[in-house]
Amino acid sequence: MTAFPMIARNTALGAFWASGDRIQRLALVLGAALALAALAAPLIAGFDPTAQSLISRLRPPLGFEGARPGHWLGTDELGRDLLSRCLYGLRLTLSLALMGATLGLMLGGLLGVLAGVAGKRIDAVIMTAVDTQIAIPFTLVALFMLSVFGSSLTVMVLVLGLAGWEQYARILRGEVMRLMQMPFIEAARAAGASPLRIALTHVLPNVVSPVVVQFTLSLSNIILLESTLSFLGLGVQPPTATLGAMVGVGRDYMPNAPWIVLAPALLILAVTFCVQILGDWLRDRADVRLRAR
Amino acid sequence: MITLALRRLFRAAFTFFVIVTLVFFATRMSGSPLDFIIGEGLSAEDRATLIRYYELDRPWWDQYRAFLGALFDGNFGLSFIERRPVSTMVAERLWPSAQLLLAATAVTLLLAIPLGVVAALWRNSWIGSAVMSVAFMGYAVPNFVLAVFLVLVFAFWLNWLPVVGNGTPWHFILPTVTLSAAMIAAIMRFTRNAMLDVLGQDYMRTARAKGLDEGRVVVKHGLRNAGITILSVVGLQIAALAASGSVVVETIFAWPGMGELLVNAAIRRDYPVLQFGVLTVALAVILINTCVDIAYTWADPRLRRSGARR
Numbered sequence: 001m002t003a004f005p006m007i008a009r010n011t012a013l014g015a016f017w018a019s020g021d022r023i024q025r026l027a028l029v030l031g032a033a034l035a036l037a038a039l040a041a042p043l044i045a046g047f048d049p050t051a052q053s054l055i056s057r058l059r060p061p062l063g064f065e066g067a068r069p070g071h072w073l074g075t076d077e078l079g080r081d082l083l084s085r086c087l088y089g090l091r092l093t094l095s096l097a098l099m100g101a102t103l104g105l106m107l108g109g110l111l112g113v114l115a116g117v118a119g120k121r122i123d124a125v126i127m128t129a130v131d132t133q134i135a136i137p138f139t140l141v142a143l144f145m146l147s148v149f150g151s152s153l154t155v156m157v158l159v160l161g162l163a164g165w166e167q168y169a170r171i172l173r174g175e176v177m178r179l180m181q182m183p184f185i186e187a188a189r190a191a192g193a194s195p196l197r198i199a200l201t202h203v204l205p206n207v208v209s210p211v212v213v214q215f216t217l218s219l220s221n222i223i224l225l226e227s228t229l230s231f232l233g234l235g236v237q238p239p240t241a242t243l244g245a246m247v248g249v250g251r252d253y254m255p256n257a258p259w260i261v262l263a264p265a266l267l268i269l270a271v272t273f274c275v276q277i278l279g280d281w282l283r284d285r286a287d288v289r290l291r292a293r
Numbered sequence: 294m295i296t297l298a299l300r301r302l303f304r305a306a307f308t309f310f311v312i313v314t315l316v317f318f319a320t321r322m323s324g325s326p327l328d329f330i331i332g333e334g335l336s337a338e339d340r341a342t343l344i345r346y347y348e349l350d351r352p353w354w355d356q357y358r359a360f361l362g363a364l365f366d367g368n369f370g371l372s373f374i375e376r377r378p379v380s381t382m383v384a385e386r387l388w389p390s391a392q393l394l395l396a397a398t399a400v401t402l403l404l405a406i407p408l409g410v411v412a413a414l415w416r417n418s419w420i421g422s423a424v425m426s427v428a429f430m431g432y433a434v435p436n437f438v439l440a441v442f443l444v445l446v447f448a449f450w451l452n453w454l455p456v457v458g459n460g461t462p463w464h465f466i467l468p469t470v471t472l473s474a475a476m477i478a479a480i481m482r483f484t485r486n487a488m489l490d491v492l493g494q495d496y497m498r499t500a501r502a503k504g505l506d507e508g509r510v511v512v513k514h515g516l517r518n519a520g521i522t523i524l525s526v527v528g529l530q531i532a533a534l535a536a537s538g539s540v541v542v543e544t545i546f547a548w549p550g551m552g553e554l555l556v557n558a559a560i561r562r563d564y565p566v567l568q569f570g571v572l573t574v575a576l577a578v579i580l581i582n583t584c585v586d587i588a589y590t591w592a593d594p595r596l597r598r599s600g601a602r603r
Contacts, residue, residue, distance in 0.1 A: 140537075247437065261445070265438045276433045277433075
């Protein structure tokens with residue numbers, strides 16, 4: 001009996017694996033490796049990511065002339081180890097994105113469900129907020145908020161959480177409204193189930209799949225947004241750096257020391273590729289109509 | 294049709310009003326903007342003078358009314374840093390931004406729609422998948438990463454193209470490519486899906502059965518019907534992508550447009566410029582979306598007659 005959930009999970013993962021093509025499987029493996037590297041950053045990184053060393057500034061990666069042993073990817077303009085900075089940057093980028101996406105899910109989910117079950121007036125107010133949010137490009141909102149409230153980690157998470165809440169609200173409102181009309185909800189209500197019980201055991205399991213898909217899709221948007229804002233110098237402030245900020249700062253040294261920009265830029269590319277491909281894959285799997293095609 | 298257009302315009306005005314209100318209160322919520330510009334070491338007397346000058350001593354509803362009034366007479370005060378009227382600073386930036394956007398939109402439409410049709414028609418061969426892989430790259434590569442690569446290769450290594458400013462036609466190439474990449478990807482994907490939906494329709498079979506040549510069937514019966522759906526997305530996507538994209542692209546290539554103005558104002562906390570700039574861009578986006586919405590209804594005869602939405 002104890003082994004049962006394990007097997008079930010294995011077969012679900014197995015089925016998922018089998019449904020992918022070569023690129024999707026590559027993205028899964030690469031994504032897992034990147035997540036692991038971000039988790040284990042303090043163990044893998046050979047140097048303190050903020051430790052400066054003025055005698056070994058702007059050293060190229062190993063294998064090029066003037067490289068210093070130990071600095072696999074070379075050093076940046078302040079002599080900091082680039083590999084260690086990339087690992088910590090990746091860690092911060094991914095954790096910020098996860099926190100932002102979770103916050104967006106909670107905020108949007110709550111408002112969406114509220115709009116779905118509460119009366120017409122509350123629904124109208126929430127949907128007006130959703131429409132307004134959709135009408136303005138979010139980069140503007142983010143620029144404005146970061147400038148007015150300052151760019152600390154907390155504000156950054158709030159900004160990222162606000163990005164994409166409207167999608168969850170829209171999806172959940174629609175799903176909840178559809179489900180509330182279903183005969184099985186009526187049956188549950190007739191059988192005397194409390195509203196909480198209906199919400200938890202009858203509605204929740206039915207909305208998990210679209211929400212998970214939306215989560216993966218919004219994760220890649222949020223990573224992009226965070227990298228862009230940090231790149232522009234509006235994100236987390238130095239010496240802490242996310243990948244986007246490293247590209248932004250390294251831009252000034254591009255002609256002589258392109259590795260400072262290339263390493264974090266390639267890492268961002270790898271991350272967005274993985275998340276995009278995995279998101280599309282999940283969506284295709286979740287959408288029954290597409291699966292049949 | 295006219296009532297529909299009026300309703301859309303009213304909606305747009307309402308959305309704009311909500312945004313104006315949010316912008317007003319967000320700026321006030323962060324404490325007095327004076328703390329930032331004045332800094333330390335100012336006498337209490339001078340401080341009081343400045344507060345009176347910026348009318349920060351008046352109750353919030355008076356300030357709010359003045360803020361709303363400024364929307365109509367365009368008097369949004371002076372930049373904290375450059376001490377020039379904000380409206381002039383924004384006005385100077387509009388045309389360069391518009392030029393870049395027009396170039397990027399033209400490139401996007403010329404490439405994305407034909408490529409999307411090709412991807413739909415040859416969806417089962419290598420041509421279709423090659424086109425879609427390129428679209429995916431455009432989607433997944435962040436525009437600042439793309440810009441950095443382009444600058445590195447074409448400006449520093451090959452030394453072919455300039456990267457700073459908007460002096461000559463050559464200056465347009467890299468910013469336009471960067472800005473249009475994501476738009477091309479989005480619209481190409483959408484064109485493909487819209488075409489796929491249309492290709493399976495009965496009237497396509499009828500058109501073929503009555504002996505029309507394939508080119509005519511695809512363009513006149515296929516693209517024309519898919520076009521209505523494409524139109525709705527083109528407007529929405531272009532407005533949103535262009536607004537976010539220009540912020541990045543203009544900053545990287547030192548393009549003297551709205552995006553660059555906004556980023557600098559945000560970094561330097563030049564609130565008057567930031568406020569007015571954000572409102573201007575928001576208004577532009579809302580207007581474009583409303584126009585597209587109206588055009589979309591007008592272009593679809595079924596919607597035109599019934600006046601119903603979608």
